[in-house]
Amino acid sequence: xxxxxxxxxxxxxxxxxxxxxxxxxxxxxxxxxxxxxxESTNCGLCTVxxxxxxxxxxxxxxxxxxxxxxxTLEGLQAQALEFTRFMAEEGSDQCGxxxxxxxxxxxxxxxxxxxxxxxxxxxxxAGNLCRCTGYAGHMRAIEKYLAFRSAIQKGGxxxx
Amino acid sequence: MYTAREYVLPKTLEEAYQLNxxxxxxxIAGNMWLRFSSGSFGQLIDLSDLGLNTIRxxxxxxxxxxxxxxxxxxxxxxxxxxxxxxxxxxxQDIVGTQxxxxxxxGGSIWGRFGFSDILTCFLAMDTxxxxxxxxxxxxxxxxxxxxxxxxxxxxxxxKTGLKTAYRAFxxxxxxxxxxxxxxxxxxxxxxxxxxxxxKAMLHILPDTAxxxxxxxxxxxxxxxxxxxxxxxxxxxxxxRHLAQVMIIRAAASLEV
Numbered sequence: 001x002x003x004x005x006x007x008x009x010x011x012x013x014x015x016x017x018x019x020x021x022x023x024x025x026x027x028x029x030x031x032x033x034x035x036x037x038x039e040s041t042n043c044g045l046c047t048v049x050x051x052x053x054x055x056x057x058x059x060x061x062x063x064x065x066x067x068x069x070x071x072t073l074e075g076l077q078a079q080a081l082e083f084t085r086f087m088a089e090e091g092s093d094q095c096g097x098x099x100x101x102x103x104x105x106x107x108x109x110x111x112x113x114x115x116x117x118x119x120x121x122x123x124x125x126a127g128n129l130c131r132c133t134g135y136a137g138h139m140r141a142i143e144k145y146l147a148f149r150s151a152i153q154k155g156g157x158x159x160x
Numbered sequence: 161m162y163t164a165r166e167y168v169l170p171k172t173l174e175e176a177y178q179l180n181x182x183x184x185x186x187x188i189a190g191n192m193w194l195r196f197s198s199g200s201f202g203q204l205i206d207l208s209d210l211g212l213n214t215i216r217x218x219x220x221x222x223x224x225x226x227x228x229x230x231x232x233x234x235x236x237x238x239x240x241x242x243x244x245x246x247x248x249x250x251x252q253d254i255v256g257t258q259x260x261x262x263x264x265x266g267g268s269i270w271g272r273f274g275f276s277d278i279l280t281c282f283l284a285m286d287t288x289x290x291x292x293x294x295x296x297x298x299x300x301x302x303x304x305x306x307x308x309x310x311x312x313x314x315x316x317x318x319k320t321g322l323k324t325a326y327r328a329f330x331x332x333x334x335x336x337x338x339x340x341x342x343x344x345x346x347x348x349x350x351x352x353x354x355x356x357x358x359k360a361m362l363h364i365l366p367d368t369a370x371x372x373x374x375x376x377x378x379x380x381x382x383x384x385x386x387x388x389x390x391x392x393x394x395x396x397x398x399x400r401h402l403a404q405v406m407i408i409r410a411a412a413s414l415e416v
Contacts, residue, residue: 001167018167018204021195041192042334047258054258059191063167064206105258126334127256 003066007031008075014062022048022057022065026072033073033100037129044128045101047108048072054108073100079107086145092137102128106142110149118143162186162194164201169209173292173311179205180309187311189227189267192259212266212313215239222317223290226266230254230278233265239317243285244414246324246342250281255334270312272303272359275336279303280354281326283362284342286318300362322346325410328355329402331393338394339402343371343410353403356388371411374404382407 004013007029016025023046026034036058037045046058049071073080080103087093102125109116109124116124121142130138164186170176179185184202188194212225215236222239233239234251254260254277268278269289279299287299291310299315328340340354348367354360363385365371369378383404388396 018164019162019201021161041195041259042255044256044258050261053261055261056258059195060262061167061188061191061204061206063204064208108257122333123252124257126253127258 001063003063005065005067006069008071016062018061018063020062022060022062022070025062025065026057026070031072031074035097035100037098037101042127042129043098043101044105044125045098047101047104047128049104049108052108052111054105073104076104076107082148083107083141083145086141086148087138090137090141090144092133092141094132098128098130102130102138106145110146115150116146162197162199162201164204166203167206168203169206171209173210173313176205176207176210176311177292177309179203180311189270190229190263192263192267193271193273207266207311217319220319222319224265224315224317226270226312226314227264228266229261230263230265230268231257231260233278234260242317242319243324246281246285246326246344249326250277250328250340250342253277253328253330253334253337265315266312269299269302269315270307272307274357274359275340275355276360277326277328277337277340277354280328280340280352280360281324281342282315282317283354283360284326284344284350284352285322285324286320286346288316288318290314290316303359320346322350323414325413327406327410329406336393339399339406341403341406341410343407343414345411345414349411351382351407353386353407356386356399356403357391357393358387358389361386371407373408379404379407 002015023034023036034057035045037043041059046056047054048057051069093099105125105128185205186201187205207227212227214225215228216223230251234248240248268276282299288296289299289302290296290313292313294310322344324344326342328337330337337355342352344350349365349369351363352360363382370376371379383400388399390396
């Protein structure tokens with residue numbers, strides 16, 4: 001079957017089977033940031049946005065995204081760079097395997113939650129597993145990144 | 161992972177129902193559990209085009225479409241105001257934000273899963289399901305019957321003024337519950353215990369029953385009537401002990 005959808009702001013037409021999962025479809029489109037980490041719908045590594053909402057692409061039927069918009073890390077390079085600078089400064093990535101899904105969900109959280117506290121951050125990101133770090137560096141990076149974003153937004157408002 | 165011959169999006173409930181009469185066809189909801197099946201299906205029946213992804217309310221009830229994602233339940237202000245956040249509490253520890261954006265209430269309820277936080281929670285409230293074409297029945301009756309070929313359309317939560325509290329115990333923040341309990345009080349107590357590990361069962365007690373300590377006869381009798389099981393996660397005795405603690409805590413939170 002054929003589907004049309006928007007991938008990172010570009011129109012895509014793709015030929016899929018009725019049982020193709022979005023993860024496989026996106027990798028066939030060259031989006032290799034999208035990876036399968038656990039095969040049990042649990043680890044968050046395959047996170048992409050469906051119409052701006054974070055979902056697990058490993059379990060989303062590709063047929064269901066016809067007419068919708070998908071965003072992967074490949075489509076968010078500027079935002080990802082802004083955040084990962086803080087990750088690098090805090091030494092919060094080690095093997096780096098979980099980073100793509102983690103970054104996608106951090107950026108989704110920054111859009112959805114207003115000034116989240118540590119509990120809200122932990123809760124929003126609980127479905128993103130990292131087996132190296134223990135998350136302490138992640139939390140420092142996220143808090144500094146959110147403070148930076150907030151300062152920029154306030155600065156922008158003052159200039160208006 | 162399954163394979164399928166065709167992916168169809170019916171435009172009417174009648175069409176979905178007709179497709180669902182064939183043994184080799186499957187309804188696809190969130191696909192969170194279906195993805196683990198290894199069957200070879202005929203048609204996958206996606207209910208996305210039937211407008212079942214909304215939460216509506218009337219004076220007397222909330223009408224929750226079967227395709228509403230769990231995350232929408234978690235964030236819905238009126239639903240959580242009415243249930244004292246019991247709905248948020250039962251949903252919020254399920255795997256992760258991304259999972260809950262796809263997993264549907266219909267899939268959770270239809271599956272009658274033993275581990276289901278959602279089934280446990282809704283069972284303790286005044287809940288009905290609306291099926292096509294059979295119509296409405298109580299969630300308790302629905303839970304007791306075997307899955308058939310009807311279509312689950314809506315989950316209906318009646319506004320009967322119950323006070324509700326949900327408690328579960330997990331080994332890890334996003335893991336399966338070892339035990340789940342939901343307690344509500346109106347004209348009588350409704351106490352649902354899930355992850356026994358079998359599917360949730362409901363007890364009804366008079367509102368005069370006291371559930372405030374392990375010594376209370378009503379609580380002892382209730383636990384005696386509940387079948388707890390042992391599996392690799394926990395023993396029956398441990399589950400019984402946890403259920404006792406969770407029920408006392410939930411009941412106490414309603415008295416405040």
